[in-house]
Amino acid sequence: MARTLITVPSSARRGEIIEVRVLIQHPMETGYRRSSEGSILPRNLLRRYTARFVAADAGGAGELVFAADLHAAIAANPYLSFNYRATTTGKFVFAWEGDEGFSHREETVLRVV
Amino acid sequence: MTNYLLTLVLALVLALWSLHTSAQDPRRSSFDAMSPATQALQRDDSQNPAMLWVKEGEALWSRAPVSGTKSCADCHGGLSRMRGVATRYPAYDTSSSRVLNLGARINLCRTNHQGQPAWRTEDSARLSVEAAIALQSRGLPITPPAHPALKAAQQRGATLFASRIGQVDLSCADCHTTLAGKRLGGAKLPQAHPTGYPIYRLEWQSLGSLNRRLRSCLSAVRADASSFSDEEFVAIEAYLMQRANGMPLETPGVRP
Incomplete structure (x- = not known):
């Protein structure tokens, strides 16, 4: 279970541009390093990060608003932020996928007033 | 009206005084030397x-670590009640008759009151609890308590800080007192005030304790970290905290 730090305002005015900041705990192990015992540390990377916005009145899988492919040499505990124009009330769905079957999902509600 | 004026004058005097003292104090947190990013x-x-x-x-x-045992909150209440605690460690513990740092003090609670095996120094869980407790004291001045046993540890730490060690034959003081502020390769030598521990060090890509930071300095001067006892490490920690007496705690710090 990965720990995450998500900073999104809980409410915004219609048309307002908000900043969505997301930090996730992950080692982003490159596969090139060795442990103190000398054995190669197996590669363990986050591969893809997506953020979707699901409007409350539409439902479904929602609209893809931000995505990133992650590679080796991206720092551990990757932090990614983006700006979003708030139009309707709904929720952000953040999802990460990575090596060794890593998969994590978080949701945050955004209320538009 | 006079009350208002008086408050204003008092605030001005206090502001000037704090400006004056910060200009007087030559001690700097390593935070000041970091890049803006x-x-x-x-x-x-x-x-x-x-x-x-x-x-x-x-x-x-x-x-609770396992069902049936107590959680930290069961005895201590909310985390906010830990305000100020981290500014006082390392401190002398009467029950074990030893000088303990905050991590070791947490372990004492863990073994005595929760019946659990002690966490290792760099255990992620131990660092997490330590960071959560120290965060409650963010902004408060470091205030080592007065106790003869702690004073002895501080003095022992001061001696260790000034002794030359390792193949490179340098003491802590050579870099962090005499040459502090000058450059070692591309990096600026810090004054080594432990104001932000446990820190997130970019080089480590994770949270780490002051003990880990000391060990990485020891390997930098090619000294054998395993030849130092736990008591010696805590003594250095106690001395460093005394040296940083009055500086505000900034946990959780980020360092390059």
């Missing part, structure tokens, strides 16, 4: 990766 990482809790550990520490605080 790294400073921003520490200033903003939503960007500071150490907050991931703090979040875990908050969860561990109120969770």
